[in-house]
Amino acid sequence: MDIPKKPNPVVNPWAKPFWDAAREGRLVYQRCKDCGTNIFYPRIACTNCFSDNLEWVQSSGKGTIYSYTVVESNCPSAFVGDLPFVIAIVKLQEKGVQMLSNIVGCDPKEVRCDMPVEVLFEKLTDDISLPKFKPIK
């Protein structure tokens, strides 16, 4: 079977600063300057108060694994070459900031819930680097 090319993120215009920062190796999220709510993924307006007075803030890049799975078979065809690989939901230290990612840099068998992890960036193209996470040794 021909393995199709992996899908790049389809970038929404207002999320461009996130991907610009990722390209430079920084994980950022939005914070509402009116009510202080942390926002992730990037939005047009605050999810708490609708304000569009939002700022970009750099994350510590550290967090814990909320849940994970080791994908061993029957994955989307573009990812067949990566099997087995780990998909996880990571909760960052910053309140309310959580995201899907892959856990890399370790044996998939070592991954556990609530394991501490930190961000790294995997370059997909000149424009896009994808944030992934590895265990903090």
Added chain:
Amino acid sequence: MSNLKGKVAVIGIGEIPTGRYPETAAISYAIESAKMAIRDAGIKKDEIDYVLPTASLFSPAFNTELVTCRIVEELGLKNVKRNCQIFAGGSSSTCALEIAASLINSGGAKTILFVHADKLGTGVSLQGGIDLFSTAGISSEWEVPYGQHYSAIAALATTRYKYETGTTDEELASICVSNRKWAELNPNAFFRKPLTIDEVMASKMLSTPLRAKMSNMLFDGGAAFVITSAERSRDLSNKPVYLLGEGGAVTHFVYSQEPDVSRFGWAKAGKMAFEMAGIKPKDIDVAEIYDSYPIYQLIGFEELGFAERGQGGKMFLDGDTWPGGKVPCTTNGGMLSQGHTGAGGAVALLVETVRQLMGKAGDRQVKNARFALETATGGTYMDAQVTILGTEIP
């Protein structure tokens, strides 16, 4: 709380057996199911004044035909005021039921036909199905680039749920066995041979801890139901199945943004539905809980009050949910055994709920079923939809 309690009733159901029909066109599943439902209701076809087809996923062209009134014309319905698609993924049936109920109760419609037909078993390839479900409802910016797909989504819920409750893989496998016990008695189910926990545990690992036999498979299918006012329903031959309670909670679009993948919104939706119906979980005779994967059936079962959190798995293992058990659960075999037909997975469950309450469930009939609960969820388990139906109004 809505004022729909006891105001409307489902009066007819139709369903073709879930299966693989490479030689037949999807429209025939819609027409056969709709004809059955109208005949079952004991009404004249031209009493139907509203048609609500839900979406078909295998073919955008076929779906456009559903949107553009093909069912109305094929059935020769002469008095249809509106044909309008209602689609909420796996929640479509429940969402349509609540919307139809409101329409009837307001006088906007008199007799509504809801229809589902899809051809995901033979209309798409196996890999095509996986690829379809690796993008449908999954964020193209925040999740698709990581290889997210529906088995992994279920696995993420399973991992966290197991971590918090100590539930075992054997208990999860027993949910598949429980559903199969019912499917053995269901002529419309695809998988009808007995299944054991060992067979589930020996099946191929998909995404840990989820194995192949813990996963639904896609098939062709169609189902329909007819709903009218409670007043009109009393003149008809079937036992009316009244809408007694309903509740819902939308919790996320992007799966990784769900606040609690080991609970979702079931407790909130269930509380609404039970308060409206004025009954309690112990009053429910049949619990038709949406499966698609065992973890969702277990979470729904517990969050809706049929077991304490972390204790439900033992009930599936011990046979409490099997035919003859004290909490009959997902009595058509669910998507795990009857088969998944897209939006139709929950349509089949709703049709089964009505079938049990009408006393037409054959070998798997739950004796003296008066009250039943039915659930549905769509997308990446984006919402929790709960309906309580009954043969009397408490």
